Amino acid sequence: SPKQSSHDEL
């Protein structure tokens, strides 16, 4: 599943 965009941040 595409990584949830908000979880690609530190």
Next chain:
Amino acid sequence: MNIFRFAGDMTHLASVLVLLLKIHTIKSCAGVSLKTQELYAIVFATRYLDIFTDFISLYNTFMKLVFLGSSFSIVWYMRSHKIVRRSYDKDQDTFRHYFLIVPCLLLAMIINEKFTFREVLWTFSLFLEAVAILPQLVLLQRTRNIDNLTGQYIFLLGAYRAFYIFNWIYRYFTEPHYVHWIPWIAGLLQTLLYGDFFYYYFHSWKNNKKLQLPA
């Protein structure tokens, strides 16, 4: 990745390295709140649960390891290092940080994007990060003075979150459907919390005198 987020990550990295270097070099943690450092260790531990399950990029994984390593090292230095621990002012660093953890956990159970173990802890880490600086700011009020390195540490921490706000604005306008109110509100609150500190930090820097926080 955009310039705001990269600047934010580098500023955040600088803040933890400045602190770790200070403690390692002068073997003292005077003026540093252990409670805030413990809260930050919890923030990173609960936010990076996916470090081994979801690979996003080398940069992402590397930075997570650095933040986890540095925050736990700082806590170790302040609690266990035979010389550093002597300079920890536990009588002044009395903020009951568990009063921050429980409400953040409860709030994360209520407000989250998905009610799963990892998502709730991820949301908890955002709320906790927003308030994690409080014990440090209270300690500064108590000790009334701030040595430059601790001031730089707090300044860099505040700047990192301010950069992230620009990052969220940028992503909102450049990525369709990029809307995440939870980190946005938590991040905005966190930056506002630093607001008054910035005001006094800037004025002390401008007048080139020791930072005196109001009682």
